[in-house]
Amino acid sequence: MLLLLSISLCFTGVFTGKVLYYDHLLAERKPAQKPLLHLVLISEELDNPYWREIEKGAQRAAAEEGIALEYLGPVQADKREQIRIIDKAIASKVDGILTQGLNDKEFNPIIAEAVKQGIPVITIDSDAPSSGRIAYVGTDNYVAGYLAGTTLVQQSKGVGQVGIVTGSFTSTNQQQRVKGFMDAIDGESGIHVVQIEESNINRIQSEVIAFKIMNQHPEIDTFLGTSSLDGLGIAQMLKGKNQQARIIAFDDLPETLEFIEEGIIDASIVQQPYMMGRKSVELMVDYLAGKKIVTIFNTDANVVRKEEISRGKGDFGP
Template sequence: MSRFANVAYILGTLFFLISCFFSIYYGYKVVTHKLPTESNHLEKYKYHFVLVPEEQDNEYWRLVEKGARTAAEKYDVLLEYVGPKQANIDEHVKTIEMSAASKVDGILMQGLNDEQFTPLIDRVVEKKIPVITVDTDALNSKRIAYIGTDNYYSGYLAGKAMIEETHGIANVAIITGNYYKNHQIQRVKGFQDAVKKEKGIRIITVKESDISRVRAAEKTHQILQDYPEVNAFYGTSALDGIGIAQEVEKYKMKNSMTIIAFDTLPETINYIKQGIIKATVVQEPYEMGFKSVEMMIDLIEGRKVPTIVHTNTRIMRAEDLQVSHMDRREIKR
């Protein structure tokens, strides 16, 4: 073997060993981050709760987490924030199953889909682990309580905002995050019921974005090509509104298009300031997280907990931004 071949062989071997080391190291970090800790090893904490978000790095859910962590620190609770990196029903279910197997004291979770989540929640509660749904309810399950937005009402508010902004005359396209998620379904239903008596408002089509601003923009582009009569959009998740606004801005349709969005991500606020988004629905994720921890403690300690607690929901327009500075807790999904 030549000297050059020997050097190449040695370098290749070193590269392989280093790659293996980092693969094992980061793989270990990912796994240990996702797996809930056994409750019986947590003597220094009063309780051990798990908060399972729709997706970990979603800005809305980070606000829910922030509120929950503030409450957890106040009441000496170990709070683990674990779940899928991106929205995925199967991973969501597995995380809840692992949490139950780890014998946590309580699970805070989103009730996304009746068919999959109702039997899952029922199995967890039958194991004497209380479940509180946050943001999205699973009303038909044995969950103990729900705290979050009245999603039907929030959709209804969006519909009323559409009527006001268009004076009751519009051809509307709806872009929704998912067809199968309870909160998205309710937001569409509330909107439809709000506008159904308005003879001048027609809902032309409903498209799904998979809660992706890229997909929302693609669907907007497709709608504008297929339905040139559309002059108004309603997006049922924060990323939908942003994706819609990007396309409207791209084609310079600001003055001919009405957009009603959801939540107050920084991009949404900027589009409201520019007059591209006319109004958005505001929720309270920080409050949801904080109160969900308090409710779980009350539940465990035998105090009465209401089965449904609706947090505040309202409409925000450009004039509202001029009245006061936006509370940082209003950065949403």
């Protein structure tokens, strides 16, 4: 209880401090200048490397547009805390909110409240099309999961016993990736998904779960990790236990690329988080300026293997 109170006070202090900083920026501007727009980017998990890349893109666009952008989020993935931070952003009367879409009964009402207060919302990375958001920026997660499935079919020649470690059973993007993967392998009689477990998008938990799956099903020869940290946890488990299995991961974090070069991760479905952050800010600025914007902007996803890294293809690493 004390820990939860401490975390809550910590977030309140951070948010209030940044709002005061924004007020300070306004005070320094001359009356004739155009008012400074104030956007908030609310992540799934504050220090998740993937979300830090989204932040980099968003901050770059904000700097170019001359607007203020705050970056906030739960210390660890926590839907209730994410929704609480969105609520505080609404209370602070920000000009726009950028956040991950949630498949949660509490998400739609909080977005409806933002809309009621005249605050537009753009979802990033994971969509919530029925929430009232004005646009979605991110990967087509079903297509990305399908790409992971076709990659396995090609590499395994249609034979494999698969264990899946997914970041969340309730996150829309994770659900769509698993669905795309399952549809891609549906016609392969030699490929079977043996077990699916949830990691709560936590690297250590991913490692523990992968070890559990391997112990319970020693016949498994393939792992799919559907979040950026899942692949790392699986790879660390196999390396630490000196066990072998094919791994298909997501994203191109530096450690992921190192594991690919070492031959521990066989392939990764690489997204464009920097572009997601950048484009979401650009769309929000256009919307606030009264311009018509697209409601869905899908960023690219592609497969990265050792040969692509060796040839220097693609955009690898931050």
